Amino acid sequence: MLNNDLYTITAFENNTGAVAASILLNTAHPIFEGHFPGQPVLPGVCMMQIVKEITEEATGKKLFLGDAAQCKFLSMVDPRETPELRVTVDYKQPDKNQLAITAVLKSEAAIFFKMSASLSIL
Template identity: 35%
Template sequence: MLIDNFYEVVNLEETTANQYTALVRLNTTHDVFKGHFPNNPVMPGICMMQIIKELSESISKCELFMEQVINVKFMALINPEKCNELTFSLQVDEVDEIVKVKSTIDFVGTIALKMSSTYNKK
């Protein structure tokens, strides 16, 4: 985990072939939220992207290096004080040393992020 104690994976399961769902609980008292932004905490986009990478590493069982983000859309702000549990949906396709991931993050039916990314296995 890049940022200690920032989140915990409550559940990670394969729902169908190459499709995964993860329930992630944010640590609402983490220092990241104190600085981004004071009195109005918002989940940083780069942290969302990092969690997707780390979940993809758990799924592929190897370290990954982000090679390319083909498309990323930040669609809603995540305030951890209002909702600290997020659902990550990932489609993970592995071909040789390449891992392609299509992902979404949502909370209470609101999509916060959509991303397509490519990783190299280290």
């Protein structure tokens, strides 16, 4: 898990079918030393994992990313410039084994990532 390591949840609002969380990136995390030296960027796979973890927290279910129908990386996240992010996830459970989600990772000034995906319930 990346929570409490790469990022910390600072606010969490969970309503049935929708969650919004504020997170604070750990700008000293070693991942930023390698991705990329001198120009740190939050890796796209970490953005996807953050969305999954926020959804798990909201639903209380262990999930597996099975199908990402749409992933759009719109801007790079430089943790030095934007250490605070907002994650919103709308979710529904079309059957007992799946969650369908649409998610956005953003700041006040920019949208960094959008995703529509199907998560398997483990």
